Amino acid sequence: MSKKMAVLLMMVLSFSLIFAACGTKETEDKNNDTVDNVDAGTGDEAKDDNTFKVGMEAGYAPFNWTQMDDSNGAVKIEGGSDYAGGYDVEIAKKIAEGLGKELVIVKTEWDGLVPALLSGKIDGIIAGMSPTADRKETIDFTDIYYKSDLVMVVKKGSQYENATSIQDFSGAKITAQLNTFHYSVIDQIEGVKKDVALDNFPTMRVALESGIIDGYVSERPEGVSASAANDNFVMVEFEEGFETSEEDTAIAVGIKKDSEMTAKINEILAGITDEERQSLMDTAIINQPSAQ
Secondary structure, three states: OOHHHHHHHHHHHHHHHHHHHHHHHHHHHHHHHHHHHHHHHHHHHHHOOOEEEEEEOOOEOOOEEEEOOOHHHOEEEOOOOOEEEOHHHHHHHHHHHHHOOEEEEEEOOHHHHHHHHHHOOOOEEOOOOOOOHHHHOOOEEEEEEEEOOEEEEEEOOOOOOOOOEHHHHOOOEEEOEOOOHHHHHHHHOOOOEEOOOEOOHHHHHHHHHHOOOOEEEEEHHHHHHHHHHOOOEEEEOOOEOOOOOHHHHEEEEEEOOOOOHHHHHHHHHHOOOHHHHHHHHHHHHHHOOOOO
């Protein structure tokens, strides 16, 4: 090979390496751009999310329950084939409409509702939750959307069916839902046998039916619901009832601290008349599944 030919060959090889390096860098840049765009797109999608995600147990009739179809205006539960219905669902639908967003129901255990809100899994809690002082330390609440008194649910024919005072339950085995003020007021009954708190109302109804407990504390709508769903149950209302504060018996929407959504929801709630709210509750009691 001549010296001239050798030099020419070396030049060709050098240009090839340069172009290859440029090609690799360009590809890397394009790949990096793609990753950046995906990340940016995800962020944009999150910001532009047009849904209002609401957390509830879907097991506290007539406020909220689970059913198999969309009858009576029930809304499909995210990630499953079941639907959620009830008073809370109807309120959630009105709020979502007022916000111009699509309602998404996220079925969540009671103890998981506040953590789900704080983590951003849901946008609001509409689950028959009272705006207590303890909860207000962690989250904000809207104006009240329902208010109710406390009652006791017992078995028909029991010695407690005709009780008129909470003190008539001295010696009775009484419980309420875990992590609710319902459970704390049991201490106002002298001589009561305070049973272990239970996770949800369906479980309490089973415990009452089986005789494990003599009664459980609930709000009046749930008591009406329980007695309507099971002929063996009776709701006891008191002449001398539990001592409660207004924040205990009121129900509001739970929202993240300092969220601009709170004021918007308050405007929507202000547009729902007392008559309409009572009508929604009466309808929910009628429409509740018998198993709830």
